[in-house]
Amino acid sequence: MAAADESSRPFAGLSDVSISGDIPVEGDISVPVGPSRRDDEFSTLDEPVKETILRDLRAVGNKFIHVLYPKRSSALLRDWDLWGPLLLCVTLALLLQGGAAKGDDQSGPQFAEVFVIIWFGSIIITLNSKLLGGTISFFQSLCVLGYCIMPLTVAMATCRIVLLVPNSLVSFVVRLVVVTASFGWSTFASTAFLADSQPPNRKALVVYPVFLFYFVIAWMILTFTPTQ
């Protein structure tokens, strides 16, 4: 009986071990107590709106920084959100609005067109990478692709400013250089996040559609001419 007791409680002798004070112990222990616990759960609903917005903005800003310096980190993947991609997509579509070649009918990309291209392109690339055996989830991939449009948005803003100068050849060369650099940056940044989730011999199969996607967007930016 005593032997059975001892074997059933192998760690019984450790019950009086004390932890020294200088080892930091972290974590949450929540015990269901009653009404007070319900108040704790709704705490994010009770906080002021400014705090919620600032927290989300800080998260978005943090991810922008990760895109600017693409090291192999999992910050973009761990807490994905779609606010950043939405913001970038809307900005890019607004900047591309109002470009027309000849005449006053719609020959430049319109807002809806850019929006649809970006989102459906991202969805197709995500499906492709999942079908090729990727370990990344659907929304994580959308998040990464959306955030990596940031260099191209910056390039679009630069192009718009450069187009204010009427000299055509120099402005074209400058725009070409800027757009090519940002296209390379976008592709490199997104592959730094996406390629890790693929089996090693199939990285090229995933990178190619990403390359094509950003190429189409870069092409739309480069050929943008504002209405006279």
Added chain:
Amino acid sequence: MSAGSGSRNTNTEPWGSFDDNLIQGGGSAVIDMENTDDTSGSSFEDMGEMHQRMKEEEEVAAEAAATEDDDGEFLGMKGLKGQLGRQVADEVIPEGQRSKQLIQVWQAGKRQASRAFNLYANIDILRPYFDVEPVQVRSRLIESLIPARMINFPQKIAGELYGPLMLVFTLVAILLHGMKTSGTVIREGTLMGTAIGTCFGYWLCVSSFIYFLSYLVNAQITMLQTLSLLGYGLFGHCVVLLVTYNIHFHFLFYVLWLVIGGLSTLRMVTAILSRTVGQTPRLLLCGTLSVLHMLFLLYLHFAYHRIVEGLLDSLEGPNLSPIQRVARDVPEVMLNTTMRSLGNMAKTR
């Protein structure tokens, strides 16, 4: 299969009754796609049904063992069930019964939704068709321009969708480039929509049409194989258009059209010839395919060719048709118009 778990001795008959273990299926049936004969035509519907049946069996087994501490993760939304359930519970249902009822309602709803989701959005159906290596894709791209000689024995056609899909998207990108440099104006639509519609429409419609014809003449080819064959045939189109949208010599285009277009058509034709029996069916299938393939390249080149603005304005005037795509670049007139437009520019400066 372990005999211990869940097996009851139902041996009531003298001959030994059916074993329950056979029906309940604790394991999963793995189908090795590599060994499937490639003319067996594993259609999307069969794959979908099989997956659905396997999933349903798993779900039934899981439900039998499911307890109330199911985490409620659905589409990545964790913990939604707990919070929502408690919020509703506070307002509506009396304390004693609410947790059990709500959890049951939630689980039933979730099961329904996930069943519908799995049925219609199950991309696992397409997973075997994307199982390729980059080396394979590259070799298939090159082989699409090399007609094979053997037509007495059915040629092996790769049944994959990655290469064709990427080639269609590349063709869309090249078409966009061509439309932009030619200054195409599309009034009743968008540039991107037209490009995507043209390329995907060609790929899907012509593949289906060829499959339909081959079904009529009883050729040994499946829908997946026609999709794959035609998709890889677009590689020649991509190469020709990439070159000729940037270098505008008609002679060069005609040479490339005949050589590269002809080679890729020949490849597809020999693949189909090897799988068709009879003179008339062969003539019908191969004639249709070659005509459609070559004419598509011709259409893509001339519809989105560079136009000359001065010539266009002088000929068409203000009454323009809804989709305006013109190709008129007679060399002498082009020279005159260029001089005229340069003169205009000099005057306005």
